[in-house]
Amino acid sequence: MSGVPWGETKLVQGNEAVALGALAAGIDFFAGYPITPSTEVAEILAREMPVIGKKWIQMEDEIASISAIIGGSLAGGRSMTATSGPGFSLMQEGLGYACMTEVPLVLVNVMRGGPSTGLPTQVAQGDVMQARWGTHGDHPAIVLAPSDVKECFDLTVKAFNLAEEFRTPVILMPDEVIGHMREKLTFPKEEEVCVIPPSSPDVPLEWYEHYHTSATGVSPMAHFGSGYRFHVTGLTHDTHGFPTRKVDEVVSKMNRLKQKITRRLDVLENNMIHDVENCDVVIFCYGSVYRSALAAQKILAKQRKKVGIFRPVTIWPFPDRTVKEMLDSKEVILVPELNQGQIIHEVERLTSDSVRVVPLHRFDGYEITPEQLVAAVLEVM
Amino acid sequence: MPARLPYAYKYLRAKKKFPHVWCPGCGIGIVMGSIIRAIDSLGWDLDDILMVSGIGCTSRMPVYVDFNTLHTTHGRALAFGTGAKMANPKLKVLAVMGDGDSMAIGGNHIIHASRRNMDITAIIVNNNNYGMTGGQFSPTTPQGAKTSTTPYGMIEPDFDICKLTEAAGANFVARGDVYHVIELDGMIKKALSGSGFRVVEALAPCPTNFGRANRQGDAVNMMELLKDNTINIAQASKLSKEKTEGKTVRGIFVDRDEIGYLERYEELCDRVLSEVKK
Ligand SMILES: Cc1ncc(C[n+]2csc(CCOP(=O)(O)OP(=O)(O)O)c2C)c(N)n1
Numbered sequence: 170m171s172g173v174p175w176g177e178t179k180l181v182q183g184n185e186a187v188a189l190g191a192l193a194a195g196i197d198f199f200a201g202y203p204i205t206p207s208t209e210v211a212e213i214l215a216r217e218m219p220v221i222g223k224k225w226i227q228m229e230d231e232i233a234s235i236s237a238i239i240g241g242s243l244a245g246g247r248s249m250t251a252t253s254g255p256g257f258s259l260m261q262e263g264l265g266y267a268c269m270t271e272v273p274l275v276l277v278n279v280m281r282g283g284p285s286t287g288l289p290t291q292v293a294q295g296d297v298m299q300a301r302w303g304t305h306g307d308h309p310a311i312v313l314a315p316s317d318v319k320e321c322f323d324l325t326v327k328a329f330n331l332a333e334e335f336r337t338p339v340i341l342m343p344d345e346v347i348g349h350m351r352e353k354l355t356f357p358k359e360e361e362v363c364v365i366p367p368s369s370p371d372v373p374l375e376w377y378e379h380y381h382t383s384a385t386g387v388s389p390m391a392h393f394g395s396g397y398r399f400h401v402t403g404l405t406h407d408t409h410g411f412p413t414r415k416v417d418e419v420v421s422k423m424n425r426l427k428q429k430i431t432r433r434l435d436v437l438e439n440n441m442i443h444d445v446e447n448c449d450v451v452i453f454c455y456g457s458v459y460r461s462a463l464a465a466q467k468i469l470a471k472q473r474k475k476v477g478i479f480r481p482v483t484i485w486p487f488p489d490r491t492v493k494e495m496l497d498s499k500e501v502i503l504v505p506e507l508n509q510g511q512i513i514h515e516v517e518r519l520t521s522d523s524v525r526v527v528p529l530h531r532f533d534g535y536e537i538t539p540e541q542l543v544a545a546v547l548e549v550m
Numbered sequence: 551m552p553a554r555l556p557y558a559y560k561y562l563r564a565k566k567k568f569p570h571v572w573c574p575g576c577g578i579g580i581v582m583g584s585i586i587r588a589i590d591s592l593g594w595d596l597d598d599i600l601m602v603s604g605i606g607c608t609s610r611m612p613v614y615v616d617f618n619t620l621h622t623t624h625g626r627a628l629a630f631g632t633g634a635k636m637a638n639p640k641l642k643v644l645a646v647m648g649d650g651d652s653m654a655i656g657g658n659h660i661i662h663a664s665r666r667n668m669d670i671t672a673i674i675v676n677n678n679n680y681g682m683t684g685g686q687f688s689p690t691t692p693q694g695a696k697t698s699t700t701p702y703g704m705i706e707p708d709f710d711i712c713k714l715t716e717a718a719g720a721n722f723v724a725r726g727d728v729y730h731v732i733e734l735d736g737m738i739k740k741a742l743s744g745s746g747f748r749v750v751e752a753l754a755p756c757p758t759n760f761g762r763a764n765r766q767g768d769a770v771n772m773m774e775l776l777k778d779n780t781i782n783i784a785q786a787s788k789l790s791k792e793k794t795e796g797k798t799v800r801g802i803f804v805d806r807d808e809i810g811y812l813e814r815y816e817e818l819c820d821r822v823l824s825e826v827k828k
Pocket residue numbers: 605606607608609624647648649650651652675677679680681682683688
């Protein structure tokens with residue numbers, strides 16, 4: 170295969186769809202370090218990118234990989250890396266730097282069993298909280314969790330666009346099942362894919378502020394070599410990018426970092442909600458577990474049991490308001506996760522004591538099956 | 551107007567960012583002067599230059615110069631620089647790092663930047679300790695020296711920055727110091743003039759920490775130590791071993807013309823493209 174097979178229908182792997190999604194989004198630069206179960210992303214791009222004159226490099230580790238794509242992005246390239254648990258841990262340093270310096274990039278973390286080397290070839294959803302809070306200090310986080318191969322493609326394109334729009338790293342987090350499964354995928358036609366190009370300022374050179382405060386909290390970003398000369402530092406900085414410790418400037422920077430996300434939750438929020446209004450039990454899930462939830466819902470429907478499903482596609486920022494509005498009146502919410510309980514705390518936070526929030530944990534490296542969900546639903550009903 | 555001032559206004563963020571953070575007598579500012587003079591003599595356009603650094607006293611340099619400037623995380627200057635260079639090969643990338651930055655936390659990155667012959671010029675200010683954090687030992691602290699974390703003397707052997715980068719494959723490797731500053735200007739100019747990975751180690755005093763801990767006197771004394779304890783490679787070759795014993799050799803040790811990474815990558819793209827067309 171060469172390039173994106175626009176308009177064609179093919180049997181495609183999740184990781185392959187991520188790589189092709191990156192090409193569809195116009196990726197200019199990839200830097201990575203091999204790790205199961207994400208390696209296919211790097212391998213496919215290693216094959217595809219030189220053919221179209223785009224830059225690809227295997228760095229010496231994951232710290233170097235994310236550092237390189239930050240440099241690449243600042244120099245005007247649409248940049249991405251891909252990794253899994255152990256590499257994701259190493260990338261936290263660079264992730265925080267990119268949040269602080271407001272550099273767009275896409276980080277793909279295909280989740281495997283942890284902690285540490287854990288279960289390299291098997292599925293887990295243990296990085297959900299690390300994706301939110303893994304790097305030190307308060308910081309924004311945008312995290313998308315696909316549940317099928319088509320979404321691997323679509324959400325990769327979306328991740329690039331959101332990164333540009335919000336000038337921040339966007340994390341795409343398929344779990345291992347989604348990264349490695351193969352499904353039929355009909356690719357869109359080229360003209361159907363919307364790609365937001367890297368921004369560029371139009372002000373005179375001497376007026377340019379690298380962190381201009383706009384209504385959205387995000388301003389067009391110049392790139393190194395464009396003639397706009399600016400400074401970038403991970404130190405807390407003023408609107409020109411120079412280090413500051415002035416209280417008002419520090420507070421303004423930190424508020425803007427937070428508010429550029431919280432003021433535009435409508436753009437980021439993306440949920441799949443099925444039959445939640447009129448049901449006996451809600452299954453709250455994401456990633457591969459959503460597939461099992463859909464299957465379980467069908468099985469239970471035959472037994473006249475009404476099951477609703479709430480699935481955040483954007484898991485961070487968490488859909489607080491919608492969850493509160495739709496789920497706080499429910500009797501039982503089942504939260505199946507491939508970990509020992511992470512997102513469940515968010516659901517608990519947003520619901521009253523009268524709502525029973527019931528966990529279902531699986532962390533043995535295998536997926537949660539529809540049968541398991543059926544049994545769990547019958548038990549909580 | 552004194553002759554120095556045009557440099558100040560052309561190359562420094564003179565009105566905005568001074569006074570600087572460096573202590574009186576620190577050697578880092580002299581290295582910054584050398585870099586600016588070298589760039590001036592090359593006539594480079596400021597818009598084309600990217601100065602990238604890590605974290606440390608040395609790595610504060612980018613804030614003062616009016617290029618494209620990128621102050622990154624501790625040890626990672628070369629990784630950020632690699633990405634910037636690949637995304638925009640027109641950038642002339644200059645990485646400024648401390649001895650701790652480049653040899654300890656960034657040791658892996660410099661080995662691989664050397665091996666790849668990545669098209670970056672690395673200027674390493676070697677002050678034999680971690681200046682910024684208050685004078686702890688670094689991989690270039692000489693055996694026996696006192697620092698705040700070697701109160702009884704350094705027991706670990708030290709790294710030779712030049713030998714290490716030469717062995718790892720750098721195209722150009724030189725060592726100068728801030729006393730022999732005209733020589734240093736020339737080395738940096740030569741480093742900036744070629745392709746591939748290019749290293750200049752600049753020995754510089756940190757009177758505040760290393761100097762004080764090792765009773766090396768004030769900044770002037772420390773400059774005199776550089777004068778007395780270093781020797782140019784050409785002079786050294788004429789003297790007997792005993793006469794050069796204990797002296798640090800300055801000079802250009804490696805000046806190869808191996809093909810740099812970016813050119814190799816372009817060749818790869820051309821090759822695969824012609825294969826695909828077939
Ligand atoms: C990951 C990380 N670890 C530790 C530090 C603390 N730190 C800041 S500068 C520095 C050492 C600087 O020494 P060197 O690179 O030699 O630069 P100098 O200050 O001597 O110029 C250290 C350890 C840090 N900023 N980041």
